[in-house]
Amino acid sequence: MINVIGLGYIGLPTALMMASHGVEVIGTDYNKELVDTLNAGKTTFKEKGLDELFDAAVKAGIRFTTEYQVTDTYIVSVPTPYDKFSKKVDACYVVAAVKDVMKVCPKGATIVIESTVSPGTIEKYVRPVIEADGFKIGEDLNLVHAPERIIPGNMVYELLHNNRTIGADDRAVGEKIKELYSSFCEGEIVVTDIRTAEMTKVVENTFRAVNIAFANELAKICRHDNMDVYEIIRICNMHPRVNILQPGPGVGGHCISVDPWFLVGDYPSLAKVIDESMRTNDGMPDFVLNRIYEIMKENGMTDIARVGLYGLTYKENVDDMRESPTLQLLESQQRHLAAGLKVYDPFIEKDVVANQYHDLDEFLAAVNFVVIMVKHNEIRENMEKLAGKVVLDCHNICGLPGVYHI
Numbered sequence: 001m002i003n004v005i006g007l008g009y010i011g012l013p014t015a016l017m018m019a020s021h022g023v024e025v026i027g028t029d030y031n032k033e034l035v036d037t038l039n040a041g042k043t044t045f046k047e048k049g050l051d052e053l054f055d056a057a058v059k060a061g062i063r064f065t066t067e068y069q070v071t072d073t074y075i076v077s078v079p080t081p082y083d084k085f086s087k088k089v090d091a092c093y094v095v096a097a098v099k100d101v102m103k104v105c106p107k108g109a110t111i112v113i114e115s116t117v118s119p120g121t122i123e124k125y126v127r128p129v130i131e132a133d134g135f136k137i138g139e140d141l142n143l144v145h146a147p148e149r150i151i152p153g154n155m156v157y158e159l160l161h162n163n164r165t166i167g168a169d170d171r172a173v174g175e176k177i178k179e180l181y182s183s184f185c186e187g188e189i190v191v192t193d194i195r196t197a198e199m200t201k202v203v204e205n206t207f208r209a210v211n212i213a214f215a216n217e218l219a220k221i222c223r224h225d226n227m228d229v230y231e232i233i234r235i236c237n238m239h240p241r242v243n244i245l246q247p248g249p250g251v252g253g254h255c256i257s258v259d260p261w262f263l264v265g266d267y268p269s270l271a272k273v274i275d276e277s278m279r280t281n282d283g284m285p286d287f288v289l290n291r292i293y294e295i296m297k298e299n300g301m302t303d304i305a306r307v308g309l310y311g312l313t314y315k316e317n318v319d320d321m322r323e324s325p326t327l328q329l330l331e332s333q334q335r336h337l338a339a340g341l342k343v344y345d346p347f348i349e350k351d352v353v354a355n356q357y358h359d360l361d362e363f364l365a366a367v368n369f370v371v372i373m374v375k376h377n378e379i380r381e382n383m384e385k386l387a388g389k390v391v392l393d394c395h396n397i398c399g400l401p402g403v404y405h406i
């Protein structure tokens, strides 16, 4: 039996996927409300294919609880934020989960850490905790790192098809865990050592962050001298060895906007390009806010309350708002102005910010300047409703004449 610890955006789909592929799974989360929701037959976030996967897993016998289980394999999928001051990974959730596993696990059990951690985290924070309790790693307890690569919005497909990395001290233990993931994963699974697995995950997200920053910097340069960044990128990408990403209003979520900081925090004198890239991406919401003021001025607008931000989530067609560019922009704007922008997102049902709408038509009726912060399918399918409005399209999806870009 597998005990999956932490049933959030990563742990829940992982647990469901294993259960629906014939593995006996119990999911544990210390959030009782979340466990009660799952036990009431409901999923806790919106994701393509998740409800169907949930039904299949429940039929296969998955159970959810707040208790840690006595078993031989644990998968730990708890948060790993970064310390905003030092930029280093905050491993406290992982350490707490490992300590709780140690209270119940039998001799010879394996703890698989799926949470993203910086290279050396397991050595520095997890091993000492285990050894301090008198456990001998490799005999009493085995450690494995199996970082997750899936992207919100396409999690179910990617869980099935992505290649995976498994880092273990002991090759045989790594192969055993590879077999477990092979129950559902159709991609290639590479077995390596723990530090390499830690580093590859962080490097993958850093590669994305740096490339996004390059596109964002190009957008700023092109804005400065009134060049069309999208046309320039399109032509550059016709070169056989060039593949520039698209600029945008910023980066959010719990991966690309967080993990590269781990390298900056751990290697401050070496990770210069990464540091600058993260600052460039983090500066994009402010850049968009300045564009809003510029465009208002150009159109003789003075009332910020007639400006609406479309989208609150950090990416399209998901309900995850963590570190979202819209939230960053609102925070910035609140520092500058008293009353503010209107906001709408079809994926956010609860009121989370001031001046939030829950109906597209009501939102559009309340504003005459729309800023497309997130390219949800809903707005792509309702472009005609933007006719007659001033539009700042941060993703170049609009195609209407007279639209502004970042």
Ligand SMILES: NC(=O)c1ccc[n+]([C@@H]2O[C@H](COP(=O)([O-])OP(=O)(O)OC[C@H]3O[C@@H](n4cnc5c(N)ncnc54)[C@H](O)[C@@H]3O)[C@@H](O)[C@H]2O)c1
Pocket (backbone or CB within 6 Å): 005, 006, 007, 008, 009, 010, 011, 028, 029, 030, 031, 034, 077, 078, 079, 080, 093, 096, 097, 100, 114, 115, 116, 117, 148, 149, 150, 151, 152, 253, 254, 255
């Ligand atoms: N969300 C993503 O897109 C994504 C993608 C790849 C990797 N990751 C990594 O996966 C890890 C988990 O991220 P997430 O987005 O699923 O986080 P999350 O916040 O959605 O879920 C974490 C869950 O763990 C629970 N939890 C925390 N500590 C616990 C403990 N000691 N015992 C039991 N439950 C506990 C929380 O209640 C929460 O439900 C992070 O390291 C993240 O960087 C996330």
